[in-house]
Amino acid sequence: MGAMGDQDLPGVLVSGFEGPSGICKDHVGELQKHFNLITMHELLENKTQLGPKIQAVCIWNREPAINQELLQSLPALKIVASSGAGLDHLDLKLIDSFGVKVANTPQAVSSPTADLGMALLLAAARRVVEGHQLAVSPDTESFSANWMGEEVTGSTLGIVGMGSIGYKVAQRARAFEMKILYHNRKRRKLEEEEAVGATYCDKLDELLQQSDFVMLALSLTPQTQRLIGRRELRLMKPTAILVNIGRGLLIDQDALVEALQTGVIRAAALDVSHPEPLPRDHPLLKLKNVTLTPHIGSATHQARRQMMENLVGSILASLNGLPIPNEVLFK
The missing domain is CATH 3.40.50.720 (NAD(P)-binding Rossmann-like Domain)
Structure with missing residues:
Protein backbone atom coordinates (compact mmCIF):
# COMPACT_ATOMS: atom_id res chain seq x y z
CA MET A 1 0.00 0.00 0.00
CA ALA A 108 -10.08 -2.29 26.40
CA VAL A 109 -8.18 -5.45 27.29
CA SER A 110 -9.17 -6.19 30.88
CA SER A 111 -12.56 -7.91 30.38
CA PRO A 112 -11.63 -10.11 27.38
CA THR A 113 -8.33 -11.12 29.02
CA ALA A 114 -10.13 -12.03 32.26
CA ASP A 115 -12.65 -14.05 30.20
CA LEU A 116 -9.80 -15.94 28.56
CA GLY A 117 -8.16 -16.52 31.95
CA MET A 118 -11.33 -18.25 33.13
CA ALA A 119 -11.63 -20.15 29.83
CA LEU A 120 -8.08 -21.49 30.26
CA LEU A 121 -8.65 -22.34 33.92
CA LEU A 122 -11.82 -24.28 33.08
CA ALA A 123 -10.26 -25.94 30.04
CA ALA A 124 -7.25 -27.16 32.02
CA ALA A 125 -9.30 -28.23 35.06
CA ARG A 126 -11.76 -30.27 32.99
CA ARG A 127 -9.17 -31.38 30.38
CA VAL A 128 -11.28 -29.91 27.58
CA VAL A 129 -8.62 -30.10 24.84
CA GLU A 130 -7.66 -33.70 25.73
CA GLY A 131 -11.36 -34.56 25.96
CA HIS A 132 -12.03 -33.07 22.52
CA GLN A 133 -9.16 -35.08 21.03
CA LEU A 134 -10.50 -38.25 22.65
CA ALA A 135 -14.06 -37.55 21.48
CA VAL A 136 -13.05 -36.99 17.84
CA SER A 137 -10.26 -39.58 17.56
CA PRO A 138 -10.94 -42.35 14.98
CA ASP A 139 -9.45 -44.83 17.49
CA THR A 140 -11.96 -44.10 20.28
CA GLU A 141 -14.37 -47.00 20.87
CA SER A 142 -15.72 -46.12 24.30
CA PHE A 143 -15.58 -43.35 26.90
CA SER A 144 -14.12 -44.32 30.28
CA ALA A 145 -16.21 -43.42 33.33
CA ASN A 146 -12.94 -42.90 35.19
CA TRP A 147 -11.50 -40.19 32.89
CA MET A 148 -11.56 -37.26 35.28
CA GLY A 149 -10.55 -33.65 35.82
CA GLU A 150 -10.48 -31.24 38.75
CA GLU A 151 -13.52 -29.52 40.28
CA VAL A 152 -13.53 -25.73 39.89
CA THR A 153 -16.52 -24.84 42.10
CA GLY A 154 -15.45 -24.29 45.70
CA SER A 155 -11.73 -24.59 44.95
CA THR A 156 -9.08 -21.99 45.85
CA LEU A 157 -7.82 -19.56 43.23
CA GLY A 158 -4.62 -17.60 43.85
CA ILE A 159 -4.38 -14.49 41.65
CA VAL A 160 -0.89 -13.03 41.29
CA GLY A 161 -1.30 -9.43 40.14
CA MET A 162 -4.56 -7.75 41.19
CA GLY A 163 -4.70 -4.92 38.66
CA SER A 164 -7.73 -4.38 36.43
CA ILE A 165 -7.39 -7.83 34.77
CA GLY A 166 -6.75 -9.70 38.03
CA TYR A 167 -9.71 -7.98 39.67
CA LYS A 168 -12.03 -8.94 36.80
CA VAL A 169 -10.80 -12.55 37.10
CA ALA A 170 -11.80 -12.42 40.79
CA GLN A 171 -15.29 -11.14 39.87
CA ARG A 172 -15.75 -14.08 37.49
CA ALA A 173 -14.26 -16.63 39.91
CA ARG A 174 -16.70 -15.52 42.57
CA ALA A 175 -19.57 -16.86 40.45
CA PHE A 176 -17.84 -20.28 40.67
CA GLU A 177 -17.89 -19.99 44.47
CA MET A 178 -14.10 -20.06 44.48
CA LYS A 179 -12.11 -19.01 47.53
CA ILE A 180 -9.93 -16.15 46.25
CA LEU A 181 -6.44 -15.31 47.47
CA TYR A 182 -4.32 -12.62 45.86
CA HIS A 183 -0.80 -11.25 45.95
CA ASN A 184 -0.05 -7.77 44.64
CA ARG A 185 2.56 -5.04 45.07
CA LYS A 186 -0.05 -2.94 46.86
CA ARG A 187 -2.97 -4.28 48.83
CA ARG A 188 -6.40 -3.35 47.41
CA LYS A 189 -8.89 -1.29 49.45
CA LEU A 190 -10.91 -3.26 51.98
CA GLU A 191 -14.20 -2.59 50.17
CA GLU A 192 -12.69 -3.86 46.87
CA GLU A 193 -11.53 -7.05 48.61
CA GLU A 194 -14.95 -7.54 50.20
CA ALA A 195 -16.79 -6.96 46.90
CA VAL A 196 -15.13 -10.08 45.41
CA GLY A 197 -14.44 -11.96 48.65
CA ALA A 198 -10.65 -11.85 48.14
CA THR A 199 -8.03 -12.39 50.85
CA TYR A 200 -4.66 -10.64 50.57
CA CYS A 201 -1.47 -12.71 50.88
CA ASP A 202 1.47 -10.56 51.83
CA LYS A 203 3.83 -13.38 50.79
CA LEU A 204 3.63 -15.10 47.40
CA ASP A 205 4.75 -18.40 49.02
CA GLU A 206 1.63 -18.48 51.18
CA LEU A 207 -0.63 -18.08 48.09
CA LEU A 208 1.24 -20.80 46.16
CA GLN A 209 0.97 -23.31 49.01
CA GLN A 210 -2.80 -22.86 49.47
CA SER A 211 -4.10 -22.50 45.90
CA ASP A 212 -5.66 -25.17 43.68
CA PHE A 213 -5.27 -22.78 40.72
CA VAL A 214 -2.63 -20.07 40.41
CA MET A 215 -3.31 -17.38 37.80
CA LEU A 216 -0.62 -14.93 36.73
CA ALA A 217 -2.14 -11.60 35.66
CA LEU A 218 0.74 -9.21 36.28
CA SER A 219 3.02 -7.07 34.13
CA LEU A 220 6.52 -8.12 33.14
CA THR A 221 9.16 -5.98 34.83
CA PRO A 222 12.77 -6.73 35.85
CA GLN A 223 11.31 -7.60 39.31
CA THR A 224 8.71 -10.07 37.99
CA GLN A 225 10.84 -11.84 35.38
CA ARG A 226 10.91 -15.60 36.17
CA LEU A 227 8.83 -14.94 39.28
CA ILE A 228 7.67 -18.57 39.08
CA GLY A 229 10.73 -20.83 39.05
CA ARG A 230 11.66 -24.29 40.35
CA ARG A 231 11.31 -23.29 44.03
CA GLU A 232 7.88 -21.67 43.53
CA LEU A 233 6.53 -24.62 41.52
CA ARG A 234 7.60 -26.98 44.32
CA LEU A 235 5.61 -24.90 46.82
CA MET A 236 2.42 -25.52 44.80
CA LYS A 237 0.14 -28.51 45.43
CA PRO A 238 0.82 -31.56 43.22
CA THR A 239 -2.82 -31.24 42.07
CA ALA A 240 -2.45 -27.50 41.28
CA ILE A 241 -2.91 -25.92 37.86
CA LEU A 242 -0.89 -22.86 36.75
CA VAL A 243 -2.57 -20.36 34.39
CA ASN A 244 -0.61 -17.53 32.73
CA ILE A 245 -2.35 -14.62 30.97
CA GLY A 246 0.48 -12.12 31.68
CA ARG A 247 3.78 -12.59 29.82
CA GLY A 248 5.77 -15.72 29.02
CA LEU A 249 8.87 -14.52 30.90
CA LEU A 250 7.00 -14.47 34.23
CA ILE A 251 7.72 -18.22 34.34
CA ASP A 252 11.02 -20.11 34.12
CA GLN A 253 9.86 -22.34 31.24
CA ASP A 254 12.54 -25.03 31.73
CA ALA A 255 11.46 -25.40 35.37
CA LEU A 256 7.81 -25.55 34.25
CA VAL A 257 8.50 -28.32 31.70
CA GLU A 258 10.27 -30.34 34.40
CA ALA A 259 7.44 -29.75 36.92
CA LEU A 260 4.81 -30.88 34.40
CA GLN A 261 6.80 -33.94 33.33
CA THR A 262 7.50 -35.12 36.88
CA GLY A 263 4.12 -34.39 38.51
CA VAL A 264 5.30 -31.47 40.68
CA ILE A 265 2.08 -29.75 39.50
CA ARG A 266 -0.88 -31.23 37.65
CA ALA A 267 -1.18 -28.97 34.59
CA ALA A 268 -0.60 -25.57 33.01
CA ALA A 269 -2.72 -23.36 30.75
CA LEU A 270 -0.79 -20.63 28.96
CA ASP A 271 -1.87 -17.82 26.66
CA VAL A 272 1.71 -16.53 26.58
CA SER A 273 5.15 -18.06 26.18
CA HIS A 274 8.71 -17.03 25.44
CA PRO A 275 9.35 -16.80 22.55
CA GLU A 276 6.00 -16.59 20.71
CA PRO A 277 5.39 -18.91 19.01
CA LEU A 278 7.56 -21.52 20.73
CA PRO A 279 10.02 -23.44 18.53
CA ARG A 280 8.09 -26.34 17.00
CA ASP A 281 10.21 -28.91 18.84
CA HIS A 282 9.72 -27.28 22.27
CA PRO A 283 8.90 -29.87 24.99
CA LEU A 284 5.87 -27.83 26.19
CA LEU A 285 4.17 -28.58 22.85
CA LYS A 286 4.38 -32.32 23.47
CA LEU A 287 2.83 -32.46 26.94
CA LYS A 288 -0.77 -33.58 27.36
CA ASN A 289 -1.18 -31.59 30.57
CA VAL A 290 -0.56 -28.25 28.83
CA THR A 291 -3.24 -26.07 27.19
CA LEU A 292 -1.78 -23.38 24.93
CA THR A 293 -3.43 -20.47 23.11
CA PRO A 294 -1.65 -18.02 20.75
CA HIS A 295 -1.61 -14.86 22.96
CA ILE A 296 -5.28 -14.06 22.34
CA GLY A 297 -6.19 -12.40 25.66
CA SER A 298 -7.51 -9.26 23.99
CA ALA A 299 -8.35 -10.81 20.62
Whole structure:
Protein backbone atom coordinates (compact mmCIF):
# COMPACT_ATOMS: atom_id res chain seq x y z
CA MET A 1 0.00 0.00 0.00
CA GLY A 2 1.27 3.47 -0.79
CA ALA A 3 1.10 6.51 1.49
CA MET A 4 -2.20 6.44 3.30
CA GLY A 5 -4.75 9.17 3.78
CA ASP A 6 -4.83 12.89 3.41
CA GLN A 7 -1.40 14.60 3.31
CA ASP A 8 -2.79 17.61 5.25
CA LEU A 9 -3.73 15.48 8.27
CA PRO A 10 -1.17 14.92 11.09
CA GLY A 11 1.34 12.19 10.20
CA VAL A 12 1.15 8.99 12.25
CA LEU A 13 3.73 6.22 11.92
CA VAL A 14 2.41 2.62 11.78
CA SER A 15 4.22 -0.67 11.23
CA GLY A 16 2.25 -1.56 8.10
CA PHE A 17 -0.91 -3.28 6.91
CA GLU A 18 0.34 -6.74 5.98
CA GLY A 19 1.68 -9.70 7.97
CA PRO A 20 1.06 -10.81 11.57
CA SER A 21 1.78 -7.36 13.05
CA GLY A 22 -0.10 -5.41 10.37
CA ILE A 23 -2.99 -3.22 11.48
CA CYS A 24 -6.29 -5.04 10.97
CA LYS A 25 -7.98 -3.80 7.77
CA ASP A 26 -11.19 -3.08 9.72
CA HIS A 27 -9.34 -0.41 11.72
CA VAL A 28 -7.38 1.35 8.99
CA GLY A 29 -10.42 3.48 8.03
CA GLU A 30 -10.86 4.70 11.62
CA LEU A 31 -7.23 5.90 11.67
CA GLN A 32 -7.39 7.45 8.20
CA LYS A 33 -10.32 9.69 9.18
CA HIS A 34 -7.96 11.59 11.47
CA PHE A 35 -4.41 10.92 10.34
CA ASN A 36 -2.10 10.60 7.38
CA LEU A 37 -0.70 7.09 7.94
CA ILE A 38 2.97 6.59 7.12
CA THR A 39 4.36 3.06 7.22
CA MET A 40 7.77 2.09 8.58
CA HIS A 41 8.75 1.04 5.05
CA GLU A 42 7.85 4.47 3.63
CA LEU A 43 9.72 6.27 6.42
CA LEU A 44 12.89 4.24 5.85
CA GLU A 45 12.76 5.02 2.15
CA ASN A 46 12.32 8.77 2.70
CA LYS A 47 13.42 9.82 6.20
CA THR A 48 14.29 13.44 5.38
CA GLN A 49 10.90 14.28 3.93
CA LEU A 50 8.60 12.10 6.10
CA GLY A 51 10.41 12.17 9.49
CA PRO A 52 9.42 15.78 10.35
CA LYS A 53 5.76 15.12 9.41
CA ILE A 54 5.26 12.36 11.98
CA GLN A 55 3.65 13.58 15.22
CA ALA A 56 2.62 10.22 16.70
CA VAL A 57 3.52 6.54 16.56
CA CYS A 58 0.70 4.00 16.74
CA ILE A 59 2.02 0.67 18.06
CA TRP A 60 0.01 -2.40 17.14
CA ASN A 61 1.16 -5.86 18.28
CA ARG A 62 4.43 -4.31 19.60
CA GLU A 63 5.37 -2.88 16.20
CA PRO A 64 7.07 -0.64 15.18
CA ALA A 65 9.90 -1.00 17.72
CA ILE A 66 10.89 2.29 19.35
CA ASN A 67 14.64 2.93 19.64
CA GLN A 68 16.95 5.92 19.89
CA GLU A 69 17.58 6.06 16.14
CA LEU A 70 13.85 6.18 15.36
CA LEU A 71 13.19 8.84 18.01
CA GLN A 72 16.04 10.99 16.63
CA SER A 73 14.52 10.82 13.14
CA LEU A 74 11.11 12.14 14.33
CA PRO A 75 11.68 15.74 15.51
CA ALA A 76 7.93 16.57 15.71
CA LEU A 77 6.96 13.44 17.68
CA LYS A 78 4.55 14.13 20.57
CA ILE A 79 3.18 10.71 21.58
CA VAL A 80 3.71 6.96 21.34
CA ALA A 81 0.29 5.26 21.59
CA SER A 82 0.56 1.52 22.22
CA SER A 83 -2.26 -1.03 21.99
CA GLY A 84 -2.85 -3.29 25.00
CA ALA A 85 -1.88 -2.93 28.64
CA GLY A 86 1.70 -4.28 28.74
CA LEU A 87 4.61 -1.84 28.42
CA ASP A 88 7.56 -4.25 28.58
CA HIS A 89 8.33 -3.62 24.88
CA LEU A 90 8.88 0.12 25.51
CA ASP A 91 11.92 1.85 27.00
CA LEU A 92 9.89 4.46 28.90
CA LYS A 93 12.97 6.33 30.17
CA LEU A 94 14.33 6.70 26.65
CA ILE A 95 10.99 7.92 25.26
CA ASP A 96 10.62 10.38 28.16
CA SER A 97 14.12 11.75 27.52
CA PHE A 98 12.84 12.94 24.12
CA GLY A 99 9.92 14.73 25.81
CA VAL A 100 7.46 12.29 24.20
CA LYS A 101 4.28 11.10 25.99
CA VAL A 102 3.10 7.46 26.13
CA ALA A 103 -0.46 6.10 26.25
CA ASN A 104 -1.82 2.54 26.26
CA THR A 105 -5.29 0.93 26.28
CA PRO A 106 -5.74 -0.99 29.57
CA GLN A 107 -9.55 -0.75 29.82
CA ALA A 108 -10.08 -2.29 26.40
CA VAL A 109 -8.18 -5.45 27.29
CA SER A 110 -9.17 -6.19 30.88
CA SER A 111 -12.56 -7.91 30.38
CA PRO A 112 -11.63 -10.11 27.38
CA THR A 113 -8.33 -11.12 29.02
CA ALA A 114 -10.13 -12.03 32.26
CA ASP A 115 -12.65 -14.05 30.20
CA LEU A 116 -9.80 -15.94 28.56
CA GLY A 117 -8.16 -16.52 31.95
CA MET A 118 -11.33 -18.25 33.13
CA ALA A 119 -11.63 -20.15 29.83
CA LEU A 120 -8.08 -21.49 30.26
CA LEU A 121 -8.65 -22.34 33.92
CA LEU A 122 -11.82 -24.28 33.08
CA ALA A 123 -10.26 -25.94 30.04
CA ALA A 124 -7.25 -27.16 32.02
CA ALA A 125 -9.30 -28.23 35.06
CA ARG A 126 -11.76 -30.27 32.99
CA ARG A 127 -9.17 -31.38 30.38
CA VAL A 128 -11.28 -29.91 27.58
CA VAL A 129 -8.62 -30.10 24.84
CA GLU A 130 -7.66 -33.70 25.73
CA GLY A 131 -11.36 -34.56 25.96
CA HIS A 132 -12.03 -33.07 22.52
CA GLN A 133 -9.16 -35.08 21.03
CA LEU A 134 -10.50 -38.25 22.65
CA ALA A 135 -14.06 -37.55 21.48
CA VAL A 136 -13.05 -36.99 17.84
CA SER A 137 -10.26 -39.58 17.56
CA PRO A 138 -10.94 -42.35 14.98
CA ASP A 139 -9.45 -44.83 17.49
CA THR A 140 -11.96 -44.10 20.28
CA GLU A 141 -14.37 -47.00 20.87
CA SER A 142 -15.72 -46.12 24.30
CA PHE A 143 -15.58 -43.35 26.90
CA SER A 144 -14.12 -44.32 30.28
CA ALA A 145 -16.21 -43.42 33.33
CA ASN A 146 -12.94 -42.90 35.19
CA TRP A 147 -11.50 -40.19 32.89
CA MET A 148 -11.56 -37.26 35.28
CA GLY A 149 -10.55 -33.65 35.82
CA GLU A 150 -10.48 -31.24 38.75
CA GLU A 151 -13.52 -29.52 40.28
CA VAL A 152 -13.53 -25.73 39.89
CA THR A 153 -16.52 -24.84 42.10
CA GLY A 154 -15.45 -24.29 45.70
CA SER A 155 -11.73 -24.59 44.95
CA THR A 156 -9.08 -21.99 45.85
CA LEU A 157 -7.82 -19.56 43.23
CA GLY A 158 -4.62 -17.60 43.85
CA ILE A 159 -4.38 -14.49 41.65
CA VAL A 160 -0.89 -13.03 41.29
CA GLY A 161 -1.30 -9.43 40.14
CA MET A 162 -4.56 -7.75 41.19
CA GLY A 163 -4.70 -4.92 38.66
CA SER A 164 -7.73 -4.38 36.43
CA ILE A 165 -7.39 -7.83 34.77
CA GLY A 166 -6.75 -9.70 38.03
CA TYR A 167 -9.71 -7.98 39.67
CA LYS A 168 -12.03 -8.94 36.80
CA VAL A 169 -10.80 -12.55 37.10
CA ALA A 170 -11.80 -12.42 40.79
CA GLN A 171 -15.29 -11.14 39.87
CA ARG A 172 -15.75 -14.08 37.49
CA ALA A 173 -14.26 -16.63 39.91
CA ARG A 174 -16.70 -15.52 42.57
CA ALA A 175 -19.57 -16.86 40.45
CA PHE A 176 -17.84 -20.28 40.67
CA GLU A 177 -17.89 -19.99 44.47
CA MET A 178 -14.10 -20.06 44.48
CA LYS A 179 -12.11 -19.01 47.53
CA ILE A 180 -9.93 -16.15 46.25
CA LEU A 181 -6.44 -15.31 47.47
CA TYR A 182 -4.32 -12.62 45.86
CA HIS A 183 -0.80 -11.25 45.95
CA ASN A 184 -0.05 -7.77 44.64
CA ARG A 185 2.56 -5.04 45.07
CA LYS A 186 -0.05 -2.94 46.86
CA ARG A 187 -2.97 -4.28 48.83
CA ARG A 188 -6.40 -3.35 47.41
CA LYS A 189 -8.89 -1.29 49.45
CA LEU A 190 -10.91 -3.26 51.98
CA GLU A 191 -14.20 -2.59 50.17
CA GLU A 192 -12.69 -3.86 46.87
CA GLU A 193 -11.53 -7.05 48.61
CA GLU A 194 -14.95 -7.54 50.20
CA ALA A 195 -16.79 -6.96 46.90
CA VAL A 196 -15.13 -10.08 45.41
CA GLY A 197 -14.44 -11.96 48.65
CA ALA A 198 -10.65 -11.85 48.14
CA THR A 199 -8.03 -12.39 50.85
CA TYR A 200 -4.66 -10.64 50.57
CA CYS A 201 -1.47 -12.71 50.88
CA ASP A 202 1.47 -10.56 51.83
CA LYS A 203 3.83 -13.38 50.79
CA LEU A 204 3.63 -15.10 47.40
CA ASP A 205 4.75 -18.40 49.02
CA GLU A 206 1.63 -18.48 51.18
CA LEU A 207 -0.63 -18.08 48.09
CA LEU A 208 1.24 -20.80 46.16
CA GLN A 209 0.97 -23.31 49.01
CA GLN A 210 -2.80 -22.86 49.47
CA SER A 211 -4.10 -22.50 45.90
CA ASP A 212 -5.66 -25.17 43.68
CA PHE A 213 -5.27 -22.78 40.72
CA VAL A 214 -2.63 -20.07 40.41
CA MET A 215 -3.31 -17.38 37.80
CA LEU A 216 -0.62 -14.93 36.73
CA ALA A 217 -2.14 -11.60 35.66
CA LEU A 218 0.74 -9.21 36.28
CA SER A 219 3.02 -7.07 34.13
CA LEU A 220 6.52 -8.12 33.14
CA THR A 221 9.16 -5.98 34.83
CA PRO A 222 12.77 -6.73 35.85
CA GLN A 223 11.31 -7.60 39.31
CA THR A 224 8.71 -10.07 37.99
CA GLN A 225 10.84 -11.84 35.38
CA ARG A 226 10.91 -15.60 36.17
CA LEU A 227 8.83 -14.94 39.28
CA ILE A 228 7.67 -18.57 39.08
CA GLY A 229 10.73 -20.83 39.05
CA ARG A 230 11.66 -24.29 40.35
CA ARG A 231 11.31 -23.29 44.03
CA GLU A 232 7.88 -21.67 43.53
CA LEU A 233 6.53 -24.62 41.52
CA ARG A 234 7.60 -26.98 44.32
CA LEU A 235 5.61 -24.90 46.82
CA MET A 236 2.42 -25.52 44.80
CA LYS A 237 0.14 -28.51 45.43
CA PRO A 238 0.82 -31.56 43.22
CA THR A 239 -2.82 -31.24 42.07
CA ALA A 240 -2.45 -27.50 41.28
CA ILE A 241 -2.91 -25.92 37.86
CA LEU A 242 -0.89 -22.86 36.75
CA VAL A 243 -2.57 -20.36 34.39
CA ASN A 244 -0.61 -17.53 32.73
CA ILE A 245 -2.35 -14.62 30.97
CA GLY A 246 0.48 -12.12 31.68
CA ARG A 247 3.78 -12.59 29.82
CA GLY A 248 5.77 -15.72 29.02
CA LEU A 249 8.87 -14.52 30.90
CA LEU A 250 7.00 -14.47 34.23
CA ILE A 251 7.72 -18.22 34.34
CA ASP A 252 11.02 -20.11 34.12
CA GLN A 253 9.86 -22.34 31.24
CA ASP A 254 12.54 -25.03 31.73
CA ALA A 255 11.46 -25.40 35.37
CA LEU A 256 7.81 -25.55 34.25
CA VAL A 257 8.50 -28.32 31.70
CA GLU A 258 10.27 -30.34 34.40
CA ALA A 259 7.44 -29.75 36.92
CA LEU A 260 4.81 -30.88 34.40
CA GLN A 261 6.80 -33.94 33.33
CA THR A 262 7.50 -35.12 36.88
CA GLY A 263 4.12 -34.39 38.51
CA VAL A 264 5.30 -31.47 40.68
CA ILE A 265 2.08 -29.75 39.50
CA ARG A 266 -0.88 -31.23 37.65
CA ALA A 267 -1.18 -28.97 34.59
CA ALA A 268 -0.60 -25.57 33.01
CA ALA A 269 -2.72 -23.36 30.75
CA LEU A 270 -0.79 -20.63 28.96
CA ASP A 271 -1.87 -17.82 26.66
CA VAL A 272 1.71 -16.53 26.58
CA SER A 273 5.15 -18.06 26.18
CA HIS A 274 8.71 -17.03 25.44
CA PRO A 275 9.35 -16.80 22.55
CA GLU A 276 6.00 -16.59 20.71
CA PRO A 277 5.39 -18.91 19.01
CA LEU A 278 7.56 -21.52 20.73
CA PRO A 279 10.02 -23.44 18.53
CA ARG A 280 8.09 -26.34 17.00
CA ASP A 281 10.21 -28.91 18.84
CA HIS A 282 9.72 -27.28 22.27
CA PRO A 283 8.90 -29.87 24.99
CA LEU A 284 5.87 -27.83 26.19
CA LEU A 285 4.17 -28.58 22.85
CA LYS A 286 4.38 -32.32 23.47
CA LEU A 287 2.83 -32.46 26.94
CA LYS A 288 -0.77 -33.58 27.36
CA ASN A 289 -1.18 -31.59 30.57
CA VAL A 290 -0.56 -28.25 28.83
CA THR A 291 -3.24 -26.07 27.19
CA LEU A 292 -1.78 -23.38 24.93
CA THR A 293 -3.43 -20.47 23.11
CA PRO A 294 -1.65 -18.02 20.75
CA HIS A 295 -1.61 -14.86 22.96
CA ILE A 296 -5.28 -14.06 22.34
CA GLY A 297 -6.19 -12.40 25.66
CA SER A 298 -7.51 -9.26 23.99
CA ALA A 299 -8.35 -10.81 20.62
CA THR A 300 -12.05 -10.06 20.31
CA HIS A 301 -13.60 -7.83 17.64
CA GLN A 302 -15.08 -5.61 20.35
CA ALA A 303 -11.85 -5.18 22.33
CA ARG A 304 -9.72 -4.48 19.28
CA ARG A 305 -12.21 -1.87 18.07
CA GLN A 306 -12.15 -0.21 21.49
CA MET A 307 -8.34 -0.34 21.54
CA MET A 308 -8.19 1.47 18.22
CA GLU A 309 -10.72 4.10 19.37
CA ASN A 310 -8.68 4.62 22.56
CA LEU A 311 -5.45 5.01 20.56
CA VAL A 312 -7.09 7.56 18.26
CA GLY A 313 -8.47 9.46 21.28
CA SER A 314 -5.08 9.58 23.01
CA ILE A 315 -3.27 10.75 19.87
CA LEU A 316 -5.85 13.47 19.13
CA ALA A 317 -5.75 14.71 22.74
CA SER A 318 -1.96 14.91 22.64
CA LEU A 319 -1.89 16.78 19.30
CA ASN A 320 -4.49 19.25 20.60
CA GLY A 321 -2.68 19.85 23.90
CA LEU A 322 -5.50 18.27 25.95
CA PRO A 323 -5.17 15.83 28.89
CA ILE A 324 -4.34 12.41 27.42
CA PRO A 325 -6.71 9.56 28.35
CA ASN A 326 -4.73 6.47 29.48
CA GLU A 327 -1.47 8.40 29.63
CA VAL A 328 1.34 6.31 31.14
CA LEU A 329 2.98 8.46 33.81
CA PHE A 330 6.72 8.06 34.18
CA LYS A 331 7.90 7.14 37.63
